[in-house]
Amino acid sequence: MGEDSKALVAIVDYGLGNLFSVKHACEHVGLDATVTHLKKEILSADAVILPGVGAFSHAMDALKHLDLVDTLKEVGVSSKPLVGICLGLQLVMTESYEFGHHEGLGLVPGRVVRLDRPINFYETLKVPQVCWNKLLYPKKDVGDFWRGTLLEGLSHGVFMHFVHSFYVQPDDPSMILATTQYGNVEFCSALTCRNIFACQCHPERSGVHGLQVYRNLAMKLNLSL
């Protein structure tokens, strides 16, 4: 690649989600981004983002319909960064219990479960959780826990924007990068596994702190170009 060429990110378009917000965030940090459902473009990109909002089973059906399941599995075991956002995080898991039982992409062992209306003192909280909430270190006294991940540069307690009714439970707790507390429920809000980084929040809609996640991705890609 020439000196002026930018890293290219493929944003997987399967009909759901705020694809253009993701694209605008990529462009803002100097990445080229293409919204696509074409295998060739996904496989030739420097990184792949799997965004999405909506129902798990609809999303899996759409990916099957577009014949992208194997393509994403291939990306998921490559050295290329794969970023899952919101439903994209849930899709990389083994299985989901959203209205029945559904198989996911199976790239991260674990499951997706319902956020039952949490309790906060005397009140019952609303589901979906639609608000800004904090990313927390999963353990205490761990120093700069997010160094070297896409959360690098952010501090414990940073606010991100959440919109979801389900959350993930990875089998291996050491994959958990961040947790978030909603009422009496503490759930995994970001994880890492091999080349995969995935989060429940929407960094592209989380102001300057969210953009830091995209900046970290750009830095990582520019180093490896």
Add this chain to the structure above:
Amino acid sequence: MTIRIIPRLDIKGPNLVKGIHLEGLRVLGKPEKFARFYYEQGADELLYMDVVASLYGRNNLLDIVTRTSKEIFIPLTVGGGLRSIGDIRTVLRAGADKVSLNTAAVKNPEIISEAANKFGSSTILVSIEAKKQPDGSYEVYTDNGRERTGVNVFEWAVRVAELGAGEILVTSIDFEGTGKGFDLELIRYVAAAVPIPVIACGGAGQIEHVLDGVKKAGADAVSMASIFHYQYIQKCLSNDDYSSEGNVEFIRSGKDFTKIKGASVYEVKKYLTENSVSCRFLEQGNVNG
């Protein structure tokens, strides 16, 4: 959980406008400028409402949405005159994160479930315009409070949630633009009736009203126009560049905003926090800090 503060920007053609109770619309300036100002102050989301909502001028709205979405990285909801799945798709592709449906949903409730299936529940917000009737009940209105529907507000709210809407925005037609506060009775009943988040809109004239909307009525988020616009315009009155764009003479005269005490997004959040309501602040979780 944190309470969301959502500036509401009513848009007509290329301009930000403000409806003055019983008086019609006034042009305030360019929506993108206001949007950026609110973003930098820590607004949690933005709400754009196309108040003309006809096919004419729709390109203006889409341009504004795209420009905003490229520069402002918080959720953007767009509403006003969206009639079909195609309209919703167009607005989302322009860069909106959510859409707000009102008239189309009342006329054809199935559009809620269809849109929720296609684009995800959390993408679909239903806006309910409510007007109190002489018998004390609340009726759903459409077309900026012009058309009666005969539908009961609470029954409609429950139905909307069942059909798969992700959030409900409740506006009191009686209180909208008056600056005397939210209709707390209305907000409280709707918030208690549905499992999904409820955004209170219409009537807030000072920061104390915002606290009431959250604490007394249980709103999950609060959307306001006048309080923020007034504060912004006051700050910019000395700016010559601004006066060429917006007709702010009426604000200078103080005539229309007598019930409004302007406040910034930050001031609203600070006040809520002092009264033990959680809010998000920009300086928390700072990059490298």
